[in-house]
Amino acid sequence: MLTKHTPPSIALPSSKYCHGVSTDSATRWLHISGQLGLHPDGSIGESPEVQMEQCWRNVLAVLDDAQMSKDNLVKVTTYITSADFVPLYREVRDRKLNGVECASTLVVITALVDPNLVVEIEAVAAA
Numbered sequence: 001m002l003t004k005h006t007p008p009s010i011a012l013p014s015s016k017y018c019h020g021v022s023t024d025s026a027t028r029w030l031h032i033s034g035q036l037g038l039h040p041d042g043s044i045g046e047s048p049e050v051q052m053e054q055c056w057r058n059v060l061a062v063l064d065d066a067q068m069s070k071d072n073l074v075k076v077t078t079y080i081t082s083a084d085f086v087p088l089y090r091e092v093r094d095r096k097l098n099g100v101e102c103a104s105t106l107v108v109i110t111a112l113v114d115p116n117l118v119v120e121i122e123a124v125a126a127a
Contacts, residue, residue, distance in 0.1 A: 002021050002022070002074065003021065003023070004020070004021055005022065016093070017102060017104035018102065018104075019103065021075065023074065028068075030063070030127075032063070032122055034079070034120040035058035035059050035062070036120055037054045038058075039054060044116045048085050048088060048119065051117065051118055052085075052088065052092040053092055055120065055121040059123050070096075070098070072126060073100060073124075073125050075102060075123065076102055077107070077121070077122050077123070078093075078104070079109050079119065080107075080108055080118060081108070081109060081112060081117075081119070082108065
């Protein structure tokens with residue numbers, strides 16, 4: 001069972017996430033490598049939104065393969081290449097997670113492994 005932590009003694013989260021997640025009885029942990037906006041054929045999504053959607057599809061596919069779901073997410077770390085993408089990323093994340101909150105970090109970086117990529121998402125889940 002996952003317990004969400006957003007203590008009243010610190011500022012509320014700036015979007016749909018919680019400050020911490022703990023587990024009392026996890027028997028399995030899943031660490032998901034950074035997922036890129038690559039389609040199954042290896043092609044790169046043609047826009048930031050398409051890449052973000054594909055990253056989340058990939059994360060959810062790994063969860064499913066491990067017989068877990070978005071409800072098992074403990075922590076998500078996202079790297080984007082422009083601060084201008086923050087509102088779009090939050091919109092896509094909220095749509096894909098559909099109300100599920102987990103600990104979250106969003107980092108703006110200068111580049112990813114390929115200059116055409118604009119987002120990478122890694123995650124940790126527990127069951």
